[in-house]
Amino acid sequence: MGLVSRKCTLKDLEELRRISLTTFEQAFQKDNNPTDFEHYIEEAFSKRKLGEELNNPESSFYFTYSKEGLVGYFKLNTNGAQTDLWYEDYIELERIYLLNDFQGKGYGESILHTVKQIALKAQKDHLWLGVWKKNTRAIAFYERNGFSTFGEHAYYIGGDKQMDWLMRYGLKKP
DSSP states (O other): OOOEEEEOOGGGHHHHHHHHHHHHHHHHGGGSOHHHHHHHHHHHTOHHHHHHHHHOTTEEEEEEEETTEEEEEEEEEEGGGSSSOOOTTEEEEEEEEEOGGGTTSSHHHHHHHHHHHHHHHTTOSEEEEEEETTOHHHHHHHHHTTOEEEEEEEEEETTEEEEEEEEEEEOOOO
């Protein structure tokens, strides 16, 4: 498959904003109230917000490329940057998004393998994430890749309260 991931820097802010907006809109715009959705993406993917996240030493964004170019990105959080759990031995996969043209081709599993390797290198015991309960395709993907549900949390798109499953993967250290 030949995917390569590289850590983003502030120089990548424009491209990060572009792919963040594109992939989030492709994934969720059709399933949400237009006004709530617009307000959410204006804040969540603003240059200011993404710049703060890029500058946070406990958060990391990565672009993933194939020979065809940029296919997606992912974001990892440790310690206090995690959205719900703040265990030192956990790492959160807050975002993993592929452009539509690259979905269903095995790229997601390849990226997830890279994420697991980064987590192991960081000496974490667990990888966790939140996934919208209505996103059955993503839930099935994570279950196929060894994740199990261990809780839930609220996630807001504008004023719309949605519920996410919390899913966890136990990392096996060498």
